[in-house]
Amino acid sequence: MKQGELLYSGKAKSVYLTDEDDVLLVKFRDDITAFDGGKKEVLSEKGAFNARVSEYLFRYLERHHVKTHLIGMMDRSTMLVRRLEMIPLEVIVRNVAAGSMARNYPIKEGTPLDPPVIVIDLKDDARHDPMLNDDLIFALGLSTPEELATIKREALRVNSVLAALFDSLGITLVDFKIEFGRGKDGVYLGDEISMDSMRLWDKKTGESLDKDVFRFGKGDVMEVYRRVSERILS
Numbered sequence: 056m057k058q059g060e061l062l063y064s065g066k067a068k069s070v071y072l073t074d075e076d077d078v079l080l081v082k083f084r085d086d087i088t089a090f091d092g093g094k095k096e097v098l099s100e101k102g103a104f105n106a107r108v109s110e111y112l113f114r115y116l117e118r119h120h121v122k123t124h125l126i127g128m129m130d131r132s133t134m135l136v137r138r139l140e141m142i143p144l145e146v147i148v149r150n151v152a153a154g155s156m157a158r159n160y161p162i163k164e165g166t167p168l169d170p171p172v173i174v175i176d177l178k179d180d181a182r183h184d185p186m187l188n189d190d191l192i193f194a195l196g197l198s199t200p201e202e203l204a205t206i207k208r209e210a211l212r213v214n215s216v217l218a219a220l221f222d223s224l225g226i227t228l229v230d231f232k233i234e235f236g237r238g239k240d241g242v243y244l245g246d247e248i249s250m251d252s253m254r255l256w257d258k259k260t261g262e263s264l265d266k267d268v269f270r271f272g273k274g275d276v277m278e279v280y281r282r283v284s285e286r287i288l289s
């Protein structure tokens with residue numbers, strides 16, 4: 056498989072064409088950003104850790120009958136994926152109130168949410184990713200009722216599979232963000248699932264094991280990413 060032209064460069068990953076029409080390379084870079092790109096740093100090896108964890112979680116989800124874009128790995132930080140027509144929705148699933156939910160609504164951080172809460176934002180940096188509801192999604196022509204139902208069902212399935220996995224590792228899956236895209240035969244889980252896109256709390260100590268360490272300067276980000284990767288991959 057040959058790396059072709061750069062198709063897209065986002066905040067933390069670069070996407071390349073290949074010599075096959077329906078295959079892309081997703082390179083996880085060492086850039087880390089928070090607060091709409093307001094805080095930025097480069098952390099050596101971060102891309103490789105997130106790529107490895109993402110690969111592991113995608114394979115795990117495939118074994119639990121979730122269709123993902125993963126085909127394989129090119130190198131430690133580059134994933135070979137099925138090309139999708141991405142749906143510009145940030146699908147967030149929450150098991151515990153934290154982050155923007157605790158900031159914007161009258162609920163205390165740490166409050167368990169049962170059943171889990173799905174929040175869907177428009178993926179549009181220039182508009183600061185405004186929150187959507189079903190009617191807005193249909194009015195904007197972003198998805199159909201049938202497709203949105205599939206997206207929500209799959210998001211909840213991803214949540215129950217991963218929440219159980221993390222629980223067995225002594226970690227609470229507080230919340231996470233995923234993206235979906237359209238493939239030849241329906242909707243696939245795309246993008247990534249990594250320490251950059253999940254909130255993970257140690258069940259014993261409550262310690263953050265994710266990008267909140269970077270967002271709020273809670274310690275050595277790479278030491279935490281290394282430690283949590285080892286726990287997940289062990």
Ligand code: ATP
Pocket residue numbers: 063064065066067068069070079081124136137138139140141234236245246247
């Ligand atoms: P954000 O950080 O808010 O997710 P971004 O666009 O800056 O946004 P990156 O992760 O840096 O995000 O870029 C990766 C891009 O590749 C995203 O736009 C994502 O939607 C897109 N992408 C992921 N998987 C696929 C795929 N299988 N086919 C096509 N595009 C994909």
Ligand code: TYD
Pocket residue numbers: 145147153154155156176184230231232251252253254
């Ligand atoms: P959220 O609490 O809404 O935002 P913030 O982390 O900025 O306070 O985030 C919920 C979860 O989704 C959290 O695990 C981070 C993840 N997420 C992303 O990975 N990218 C995004 O653009 C957003 C909005 C959230």
